[in-house]
Structure formats: C-alpha cells, structure tokens
Amino acid sequence: MEQRERDKKRLLPPFSTWVSEGASLPEWLSRSHMARGKSAPQPPSFAVQMDSWVRRSRIQEKLLGTDSTPRLLRRRAWASDWLTSRGWKTPEILSGPFALQDIAQHLEGLESGVIKPVNATNAWGVLPFVRTGPFEFQNLFDGERYRMSEVLERLHNPMQRYMFPNKWQIETLIAPKGEPNRVPDDFKVYAFAGEIALILQVRRHTSGNRYKFYDSEWNPVDTGKYPDTTDNDLPLPEVPESLCEVASKISSALPVPFCRIDLFEGSEGLAVGELTPEPGRYQAFSDSADLYLGAFFEWALAVQSLQQSDT
Known part of the structure; x- marks a missing residue:
C-alpha cells in the first residue's frame, strides 16, 4: 500500500487548467469496454454518483436497519467525537441535545454561541x-x-419545513481574528480520498450570502453554481495551504469516497465546522464541473476498493 501511495498521481490537473485545455478525460478513463460494443459509455457524473450513493444509504437504513456512514457523518456530535479523537479542532458543544421548547434554560449564562440542529445539513x-x-x-x-x-420562531420554521428531529445543541462561536461579532467565512472543500477537487468559499452577510469557487491551486473558477451571487473579490484564507492539508488528511481518514470538509479560520486557527457527505444541490454544477467531480468520485471509489482489499 505504501508503494501505491508513493506512485499515486493526480487524476486530473486543477480545474482551471483542465477547462482551459479542453476539459477532456484521459483516454483510459473514457474508453469503452468491449462488452459494450461500439457505443460510447456514459461519462462520469458527480450528480449520478451522488444519486446512487443516496439510494444505497436509504437501502442500508430502511431495508437493512443499519446507520449508513453518510448518516453518521451528518450527526454533529458523532462527527465532532470522530474528529477530536484524531486531533482535529472542532467547536466545543456547550449544551445539548435538547428539545427546542427547552432552549431558554440552555441559553442561560451564555454570551455567545451557535444554535444548531443535531441532525441536519447545510445551514x-x-x-x-x-x-x-x-x-x-x-x-x-x-x-x-x-x-x-x-x-423560537426562527428555529421552529426550518425544523417544520425540512422535517428534521427536534434535537438541538449549542456550540462555541468561532469568530475571525479581531472580529468577535462576525461569522467567519466558510471554506467547503470537495475532497475525494485525500484529493482536493474544488473549494467553495461562503461569506454570510446581512445583505445575503456571497460565494466564490476555487480549484485545488486557489484559482477562481466558474462551476455553474451561484451565478448571481458569486463574488470574486472575496479574499483568500490566511493559510490556504494549511486549509487544504487539513482537508486532505481528514478525507484520507474517512471511510467514504467523497465528503465535503467544511473549515473555518478562527482567532485560534483552523477548525472543522462540519462533515458533509451529501451537499445541497449537488446536481446544479455545470456539465464540465459535474464531469470533473464525477471523475474524481470514480477514482476515489477505486482507491477505497484497493484499500479495503489490503486490510
């Protein structure tokens, strides 16, 4: 396995380079098998792979009666325990789980924090x-x-709309250096078995969220998502190399081919906000970005299959 790791090469160049060179797959990745005849195979697709993954998770949960790995990763307490046991910093859970109707007693004595549902995705x-x-x-x-x-009203409405369980927790507020009353930018890293494909920066503001996508070398790129709210003036993180290094290490340690690693730069350094195996609107990427991410997904499935055969 060590030799495979040394010999492993990046599947595709950074997204900006790949697009500028014609957005084509290597010949071996687009080749048709002889059993298919002369017809061309369907190209890799991130959306198709995600659809399949979501269905497999539901089969595990509904028919086999077990918690799928994506479901475990979505549980903030489980993910926090998994991360902290391996030395990665996460926001401290100050209180919870509790029912929304009991929130007043859990807010007593707290000057700041972040209220979150225990089992939900996105914001x-x-x-x-x-x-x-x-x-x-x-x-x-x-x-x-x-x-x-x-x-109470502000929190009850999304719980009713998205039908997640009435279980909540309060975490420490991670703030940028010198700005204790601002939410830091969220850097959402699309990682596949240790390889970084894309990075999404989110800045939340009273006037509305702003977004910026980067490739693995921090070049701004157009992925087809958030066309009306992209802001290319958003600044780079203070430590972009460290951010990618942390995301890569977490991705390599996870028992799944893909996970979006959500990171924050706080006053005390990097922290992992969430692990997101099923990001919202994963079908909304442009054709080129969907192909690019899909190729990485298939590559990561192959890598994990090799790892499992070696254990």
Missing part, C-alpha cells in the same frame, strides 16, 4: 448569536435582534 436552523440583553440576542447571520419568542 438549516443554524443561528449564531451574541447576547445583547437579558432576554435578547443578535443573530449574526442577519444582524437582527431577537427576543426569546422570536428565536
């Missing part, structure tokens, strides 16, 4: 806050100040 039901009064909190996503009843 559904996430509320970063600082206390502005005995019963008043400022939502750092929109800048608005909420009374306790408004906090």
